[in-house]
Amino acid sequence: MSGTESHTHREEDYRFLHSMLMEKKLHLLFKIHERLKRFEKRSPVPVQEHAVSLASELAEELIYQGWRDEVKELVDLLSKPHFKSLLSVHDAVAQRDFEPSLPPIPDDVLDEDEDSVKIVSLVKTKDPLGATIKKDKSTGAIVVARIMKGGAADKSGLIHEGDELKEVNGVSLEHRKPKEILPLLAHSQGEVTFKIIPASSKEEMSTNKKKLFMRALFDYDPNEDPTIPCKEAAVAFKRGDILQIVSMEDDTWWQACHLGDSKSRAGLIPSPNLHERRVALQRPKALFKPRRVKPPGGQPVFPVIEDVDYGAITGIHVAGSRRSFRLGRKSSWAREAARFRRWSAGVHRSICPPTYIEVIPYHRDPNDRHRLVVLVGPSGVGVNELKRRLLISDPDRYAVTVPHTTREKRRQESEGVDYHFVPVHMFEELILNHRFIEYGCYRGHYYGTSLDSVNREMAEGKVCLLDIHPSKIKHVYTSEFKPYVVFVKPPRVEELRLTRRRAKFVCDDEDTNPVRVFSEEDFEDMIDLAESMYSQYGHLFDKVIVNGDIATAFRELRADLEKIDEAEVHWVPTEWICSSPTKARRSCGHLTGWI
Template structure:
């Protein structure tokens, strides 16, 4: 059958045979076709086929079947010729080895294609029954992909639906995916549209996906409004941060206020597109991966961490922060804080032993790398809650962090779920209680957009916390799935020295056959 949608056309799969005429000499390629077991058998080479052109031409005979050919055609703007635009890796055309990108189609069943449009060519193909014969001028020899080339796997950092993309060359030839899907890329020869397939997909035929450059250009053209909207300066707003679970110190809140991100400072941040990943086979002796939770103030990161810890205290653990202030009577060393001298704290700062730290009321507070090691050494999953910019300190093969971004829902849902929620403004003043304001909701959403735009490439999972109970179940189920997976996909940069680099160019619309 033949289908038509938005200029894309699909024709049934074909079996191949070809006849090549270099300078009026006839060369049969039946043997090459037979080796690939392309059935049914095609009729013998016609005796009356003559070549009148000086250039080499190729006659390719095809027999329709149900599978698509796996190629697209377009009209060359400079010559007007109908040429093969793309060959999908793993498709019938690719397997045959008889049709290549850049080949010019001269005739279909003896009908010249000069001055024809791709749609007219597809109409000829649609009317064809059984055998279809192409007359082709082969493209100049091109460098073939090496069969032993290293496989490239990418984790998608955005959702993509070809049906919603007006610029895709052919919707039928494209691959839809969701954020977090692992894709095997088989061709990056086109700088705008790469070819890939889903990991473990039973289909061996690849499809088109937007390249890194294309998606970056699209995001750049759709500048987030946060880049142009002036930020309000009000003391209570900022990132939520607590160095202790359950009891938020006033220092933590003050540091949170001072660590607000300014979108104006980061003007050249590249949007998250893909990240190269490699399979990690966890050994029974390996430690659990570090779990990092991030999100804007009020979104519920600390509550999710608290619920995880309560749900299974023998499996989950949290770090104990360091401080230089005096120990209070109700506090215990190694439980509430690790109490150290100023000299020792500053020495650890110089030795880069802190993931993050700050000062409040003349005292240092911070989360150390050693505190993470202690939790992991106990055989527990360490739950870490840090500012997104500090993830880099643990983003290594040693910790193999699994980063979860907790995202607020739309502002309408925030108004419904958070309007009556109360929280302490200052731990020292128990009567200082207030509810979320409209400005708090806007700040939460703005900060979430900024975090995702600037650090989205580090996030393994995104959870929208509209309902805390639903978000908690989703988080716990996801962490369990990660732990039980035989193969986990981790960033290649933890193993390799250099990430994948992409190229830049423009694409062309073509038709799917």
């Protein structure tokens, strides 16, 4: 809202308040209030407490006193509705009968086998009443299975889990199914009256529970879930959404609401147990869809060492930005097919899908180290170029790690700038001590990125940019580094054809054709690999950037990284800040209906 609009609204509010305060009726009410307060101090005692009956008796007496004009006028006055109401209010005040009275319970309400019955009336709005119902298998009774936090039933405090519903708006629920009860409520307007037998015992919920927040690690759409008790009672969410968990008492369905909606009604979300069982029983098509592989006898594929060589186009090279320890991108058709078979069999044997992770708001203290920035993406998508542009844009802020290698230093290379050149025994000792985030062997030489090199850059107060395969994020996913993971995603294939027409791959120096352009198969493989990465590791990504235009993607990335150190709060795993995350408390329950 602009300043002019805000000023206009304030003027309108002022005029409304001024006109209301100047109302004559309001001033009369003030005078009445002052008079009543004076009478209250005197503690007046009513002369009579039954003015209504006296007026009625007086009217009857006057009828027999002759029909003179004065008598007729007085009888008319006593019979007027306003005067009768005034006398009725007088009697209520005189008898101090201020509390509202409920109608008596019908004689047929209490059954012989019932201890007590409640009559509960709730006002129905557009939203559901906020309770789920089920049929007790042993007794056949309709009982309240779950009270949704923040709903009308929860706010009333009159309906509890385990209560048995006997009637709705006077209609008996005996021998009815939960799905037959829902239309009764759907067609109810205004007030809804329940006849309830309270549960014999209720577990009181603690009001001092700490707020619990979870980041969703998968997408959920209740409209596509055939097992949800009621779609209207569910909460839809996307991977990465922050949810406030309201209840984890049910082993199958938790109650939650989106961050910022804590005052609204909570809804159902699948519990981790339910989601894990569901994925274990159903083989996801996305996990077992084979990637496109090269048929036997096809054109040989050159091993690709780096991303798109934007440096060759612009003539700018940033030291320390290579990824020479990466193995070739492609293998033969037989090797690729065998690798896929091993991978799919391993996934089928042990599926443990990501569900939720407990998170906590985090704001970096000026004295803390910068968060590690991890850039991931398929080969050719432009990760190296984005990293290179960040380094050039602000070399005092951003830094990259210097890889280790066991090969000999070349004439144009410098120790500690291009690589750390170490002997084989030292490199293997670092491997045994788990000091490498990522390493590999290429043409008989080791290449790798060490944890020490990351710590060294971060200790100097810089934002360290790390480019690794997403499977290696686990090595830095700790409170020490607090990584901020950015996934660089390719655009659609049509846009790739336009933006990568002249971009080139740089292959191994010993190849006869060290530089080549993208092929159609490269584009397809890039998109397939990106989908595979997101499917397997997407729950670790904090930001997804589509690199269609490199300049646009760079501006988006830089603006996002600058927000990390500003006042913006980020949600990080609780275990990064606290010693141990909260353990979920669970109890069994099965929901069958929503009211």
